[in-house]
Amino acid sequence: MLDVLKNQRTYALIGHGGCGKTTVAEMLLYVAGATPRLGKIEDGTTVLDYEPEEIKRRGSVQPGFATFQWEKNRHFLVDTPGDLSFSGDLGYILASVDAVLFVVDAVDGVKPLTRKLWQEVSKFRLPTIFLITKMDRDRADYQMALEGIKHQLGVKPFLQNVPIGKAESFKGVVNIVENKAYVFDANGKATETPIPGDMADEVEGLRESMMEEIAVCDESLMERYLEDPASVTLDDLLAATRKAVVCGELYPVMVASGLKCMGGQRILNAAQLFFPSPLDAPVGQKMVDGADGSAVAVSPDSPPACFVFKTQFDQFAGQLSIMRVLTGTIAPDAALFNTRSEAKERFGGILLLHGKETQPCKEPVGPGAIIAVAKLKETRTGDTLCDEKKPFTLAKPKLPEPMISYALAPAEKGDEDKVFQAMSKLLDEDVTLRLTRNEETGDMLLSG
Known part of the structure; x- marks a missing residue:
C-alpha cells in the first residue's frame, strides 16, 4: 500500500464564484477519462454540479467530489462552492485535503472574495498551485491576474507556465521549468512545439529567475548552480520544485481554458509532480493534531482514524457520511468508535464518490482517501471515528459564527x-x- 499512497493525491479546487472552478474540474475529469464528455455549466451537464438548484443557478451550492485515476495514480478531487453563502464549512474541507488548486479568473482577476478565500487557505499552510483560467475569453489579461496574485494576495508567484497568445489567440503555453512550448489542438491535447521567436528573450529571462528561485530553496542545488549552471538537470529542478511547493516556499502559476479543454493534461501532471502525498510533510514524519494536544503519526500501519467533514443525503443510499481517512487502514467492514457519541459504528461498505454517483470500494483504503459511508446512526459532521482501543479526536477547525x-x-x-x-x-x-x-x-x- 505504501507505493500506492506515495502517488495518491487529494486536493481541493478553490476560487470565487464564477471564476471557472467547476469548468476546470470538468476538464480534469474529461482529460483523465473519468467522464466520456466534457460537462458544461450552460447545458446543465456537469458531473459535479448536479443538484437542480445548482443547474438553475449555474454555480455550486455544495462541495462536489470525484475519484479518478491519472497515470494509474488515484486522485481525490473536491470542488468547493465559491459563494460565501455556501462555503461556511470550508475549514472542514481544507482540513481534509493535502493541497489546493486555487483558481483566478483572467478576466476579473483577484476580487475581494478571492482575498478572503486565500486568507482561509493560508491558515492551513497547504501547498498551492495557482491557475489563471478563462485565458480564451475576451478581455482576458494574464498580466493583470498575475499582478493581483502577487500584490493583493501577497504571494510571490513561481511561473510554471506562461501563455502563448491571449483571448481568442490563446493557443498554448511555454513551460519555464522544462524550457519547452506546447500548443493545444481542437480537443485540448498538448503537442510540443518550438518556443515562439518573439517570446525567446522573455522566456530566457524568466528561466534565469526560475533557476534562482528554485536554488534559493535548496542549498545543495544553489552550490551546484553557482559552480556550473549546466550541471543542473531537469530532474534536479523538478525534485527541488516539488520540495519547495510541499514546504510552502514556492507557489507555481499555470494557465488554462477550461471551456476549450486547454491545459488539463498539464495541470494533472503538475498535481502529480508537485502536490504532496498523504504521507508527505515539510519536515520529518507527518502528524495529525488531536483536540487534547496529542498527535498521531500518519501511516497505513497506525490505528485507524477518520474525520467526517461533510454529510449529504442520497435518494438511494440515504445519509452519506463523507470522511477523510486521517491515518491507518480502513476496510469495507470496519467497526470504528465515535468519540463524540461514544457509539460503535459498523460500516456496511465503503463508497467512492463521483458527482452524484457512488461506487463500492471492495479494497481497504489508507490515509488521504475521501470516502463515503451510508447510514451511520450516531455520526454527524465534525465527528472523528477511530479505533476504540486507541481513541483519538481531531482538533477541528473553528467554523464561522452565525450572522443572521x-x-x-x-x-x-x-x-x-x-x-x-x-x-x-x-x-x-x-x-x-x-x-x-x-x-x-x-x-x-x-x-x-
Missing part, C-alpha cells in the same frame, strides 16, 4: 416538533446552521 437568524413557525399550531424533525436533515448537511428556541418569545430560530 430567522424565526420559524409551523403552518398549524402544535406542529413544532414536526418542524424540528424536518429541519434535522438540513442541519446535518450544513454544519454552520443552528436551530434554537428563544426563551422569551418561544420562537424557533434558524441561524446561519
Whole structure:
C-alpha cells in the first residue's frame, strides 16, 4: 500500500464564484477519462454540479467530489462552492485535503472574495498551485491576474507556465521549468512545439529567475548552480520544485481554458509532480493534531482514524457520511468508535464518490482517501471515528459564527416538533446552521 499512497493525491479546487472552478474540474475529469464528455455549466451537464438548484443557478451550492485515476495514480478531487453563502464549512474541507488548486479568473482577476478565500487557505499552510483560467475569453489579461496574485494576495508567484497568445489567440503555453512550448489542438491535447521567436528573450529571462528561485530553496542545488549552471538537470529542478511547493516556499502559476479543454493534461501532471502525498510533510514524519494536544503519526500501519467533514443525503443510499481517512487502514467492514457519541459504528461498505454517483470500494483504503459511508446512526459532521482501543479526536477547525437568524413557525399550531424533525436533515448537511428556541418569545430560530 505504501507505493500506492506515495502517488495518491487529494486536493481541493478553490476560487470565487464564477471564476471557472467547476469548468476546470470538468476538464480534469474529461482529460483523465473519468467522464466520456466534457460537462458544461450552460447545458446543465456537469458531473459535479448536479443538484437542480445548482443547474438553475449555474454555480455550486455544495462541495462536489470525484475519484479518478491519472497515470494509474488515484486522485481525490473536491470542488468547493465559491459563494460565501455556501462555503461556511470550508475549514472542514481544507482540513481534509493535502493541497489546493486555487483558481483566478483572467478576466476579473483577484476580487475581494478571492482575498478572503486565500486568507482561509493560508491558515492551513497547504501547498498551492495557482491557475489563471478563462485565458480564451475576451478581455482576458494574464498580466493583470498575475499582478493581483502577487500584490493583493501577497504571494510571490513561481511561473510554471506562461501563455502563448491571449483571448481568442490563446493557443498554448511555454513551460519555464522544462524550457519547452506546447500548443493545444481542437480537443485540448498538448503537442510540443518550438518556443515562439518573439517570446525567446522573455522566456530566457524568466528561466534565469526560475533557476534562482528554485536554488534559493535548496542549498545543495544553489552550490551546484553557482559552480556550473549546466550541471543542473531537469530532474534536479523538478525534485527541488516539488520540495519547495510541499514546504510552502514556492507557489507555481499555470494557465488554462477550461471551456476549450486547454491545459488539463498539464495541470494533472503538475498535481502529480508537485502536490504532496498523504504521507508527505515539510519536515520529518507527518502528524495529525488531536483536540487534547496529542498527535498521531500518519501511516497505513497506525490505528485507524477518520474525520467526517461533510454529510449529504442520497435518494438511494440515504445519509452519506463523507470522511477523510486521517491515518491507518480502513476496510469495507470496519467497526470504528465515535468519540463524540461514544457509539460503535459498523460500516456496511465503503463508497467512492463521483458527482452524484457512488461506487463500492471492495479494497481497504489508507490515509488521504475521501470516502463515503451510508447510514451511520450516531455520526454527524465534525465527528472523528477511530479505533476504540486507541481513541483519538481531531482538533477541528473553528467554523464561522452565525450572522443572521430567522424565526420559524409551523403552518398549524402544535406542529413544532414536526418542524424540528424536518429541519434535522438540513442541519446535518450544513454544519454552520443552528436551530434554537428563544426563551422569551418561544420562537424557533434558524441561524446561519
